[in-house]
Amino acid sequence: MTNGYFEDVEVGDSQKAGPYSVSKEEIIQFAKQYDPRPFHIDEAAAARSVFGGLSASAAHTFAIFISLTNELQPPVRAIAGLGYDELRLPNAVRPGDELYLEAITLEKRESKSRPDSGVVRGQFRLRNQKGDTVLQCVGNGLVARRPDAKAST
Amino acid sequence: MTNGYFEDVEVGDSQKAGPYSVSKEEIIQFAKQYDPRPFHIDEAAAARSVFGGLSASAAHTFAIFISLTNELQPPVRAIAGLGYDELRLPNAVRPGDELYLEAITLEKRESKSRPDSGVVRGQFRLRNQKGDTVLQCVGNGLVARRPDAKAST
Numbered sequence: 168m169t170n171g172y173f174e175d176v177e178v179g180d181s182q183k184a185g186p187y188s189v190s191k192e193e194i195i196q197f198a199k200q201y202d203p204r205p206f207h208i209d210e211a212a213a214a215r216s217v218f219g220g221l222s223a224s225a226a227h228t229f230a231i232f233i234s235l236t237n238e239l240q241p242p243v244r245a246i247a248g249l250g251y252d253e254l255r256l257p258n259a260v261r262p263g264d265e266l267y268l269e270a271i272t273l274e275k276r277e278s279k280s281r282p283d284s285g286v287v288r289g290q291f292r293l294r295n296q297k298g299d300t301v302l303q304c305v306g307n308g309l310v311a312r313r314p315d316a317k318a319s320t
Numbered sequence: 321m322t323n324g325y326f327e328d329v330e331v332g333d334s335q336k337a338g339p340y341s342v343s344k345e346e347i348i349q350f351a352k353q354y355d356p357r358p359f360h361i362d363e364a365a366a367a368r369s370v371f372g373g374l375s376a377s378a379a380h381t382f383a384i385f386i387s388l389t390n391e392l393q394p395p396v397r398a399i400a401g402l403g404y405d406e407l408r409l410p411n412a413v414r415p416g417d418e419l420y421l422e423a424i425t426l427e428k429r430e431s432k433s434r435p436d437s438g439v440v441r442g443q444f445r446l447r448n449q450k451g452d453t454v455l456q457c458v459g460n461g462l463v464a465r466r467p468d469a470k471a472s473t
Contacts, residue, residue: 197383200383200387201383201384201386201387202383202386202387202390203390204390217399224386225386225401226379226382226383226385226386226387227383229379229382229383230350230353230354230355230379230380230382230383231354232379233354233355233377233378233379234353234354234355234379237355237356237357246370248378248409249408250406250407250408250409251404251407252405252406252407253403253405254403254404254405254407254457255402255403256401256403304407
């Protein structure tokens with residue numbers, strides 16, 4: 168049983184979240200505000216494009232990824248994201264998709280600058296209901312250390 | 321004078337966009353939907369947190385970055401983003417910030433799989449009104465080739 172502190176995290180641990188259901192309305196609304204390209208906001212234009220239909224903005228897919236990081240089970244006491252590497256979006260997110268996030272811990276180390284937390288590096292993969300990856304990246308985040316561990320150092 | 325085709329892009333070129341004005345209401349609304357952590361949605365909780373006040377979700381900052389890529393001047397005929405490397409968010413986005421994007425072309429090469437386009441690699445930096453970087457990354461995108469260049473190959 169884990170309490171989600173840095174001390175509880177082990178390399179190779181996996182966490183899961185989802186599904187997140189993506190509606191056509193949400194794809195269009197998000198893109199109108201942040202990425203108003205025809206293949207994100209106009210069904211007819213999208214059908215004629217190389218995408219062959221509406222697809223979510225990369226910014227929207229990233230927002231859904233961040234949303235699901237808040238729901239990962241078992242939970243980890245993440246304080247802040249430090250950055251993301253090798254972010255790729257190999258397949259488009261489509262209206263009606265159901266998205267699932269998986270996180271696997273790659274590395275952990277104590278923070279040099281923050282004694283109350285540690286740095287955890289993880290591989291994230293967001294997949295649709297067919298198992299196709301729609302977003303993948305390596306993320307680095309700060310995770311809270313157990314209070315008694317901090318007191319003992 | 322450039323027409324924004326792959327053939328017109330040169331290593332070292334720079335493009336700019338902005339400002340994008342970030343309101344408190346937009347920060348809270350975005351975070352309520354995609355990243356409902358207290359320091360993104362609750363002013364009192366945010367004031368007590370290590371952030372010392374409301375800050376935008378990383379997903380929101382990324383969405384503003386994508387939004388501004390659509391407005392870069394001079395424009396380039398970008399077809400699709402292929403991915404992002406070394407994405408970092410060194411400073412928080414705050415209510416009232418005015419954000420400016422700068423893109424600098426690092427590399428260009430023809431696409432192996434798509435004769436109608438080329439791959440351009442660029443350094444992106446999103447700064448606030450004080451010049452502090454709030455998001456930086458290296459992005460790879462497909463840019464349309466000039467139609468006559470395609471016909472001549």
